[in-house]
Amino acid sequence: MKHRIVVLGAGYAGALAAGNPARRLSPADTGITVVNAGPDFVERMRLHQLAIGRDLTSRRLSDVFAGTGVRLRLARVTGVDPERGTVAVTGEDGDGELA
Numbered sequence: 001m002k003h004r005i006v007v008l009g010a011g012y013a014g015a016l017a018a019g020n021p022a023r024r025l026s027p028a029d030t031g032i033t034v035v036n037a038g039p040d041f042v043e044r045m046r047l048h049q050l051a052i053g054r055d056l057t058s059r060r061l062s063d064v065f066a067g068t069g070v071r072l073r074l075a076r077v078t079g080v081d082p083e084r085g086t087v088a089v090t091g092e093d094g095d096g097e098l099a
Contacts, residue, residue, distance in 0.1 A: 003030045006087050006098050008077050010036035010061050011044065018070045027069040033098060035073045035089055036061060073098070 003025075007018045018034045040058040050056050061072050075091025087098045 002028075004099055005030060005032045007032065007034045008080075008087065010034050010041060010064075010072075015041065015064060018065070019068060022065075022068040022070050031071070032069065033071045033073055034061070034065065035075055035077055035087065035098070037074070037076050037091075039074055 005018070005021060007014045010018070014034060014036070018032050021030065022032050039061055041061055041064055043056065043059075046056055065072055073089065073091065073093075075089035075093070075096070077087055078090050078095075079088035080086075081088070085099060089096050089098060
């Protein structure tokens, strides 16, 4: 049986929550999807540098997860249904549901 893991948000915690199992579990047995509204990793601990005018090099989430087997879905979460085990999203690819 293939397990599906859906991580909501790709901040520090979300990136770790997706990356750690991706390194430890077989892609044949586990599918990991990260849902995030934007394509870039936001280094929140460095936003004060941006506020004073420093340039911050943005890191694309597609690059962060490259080669890990983690699928990135650029979308906003519009609902979570724990009873059905689904997450409703809306984004560039339209509305959808992730199991």
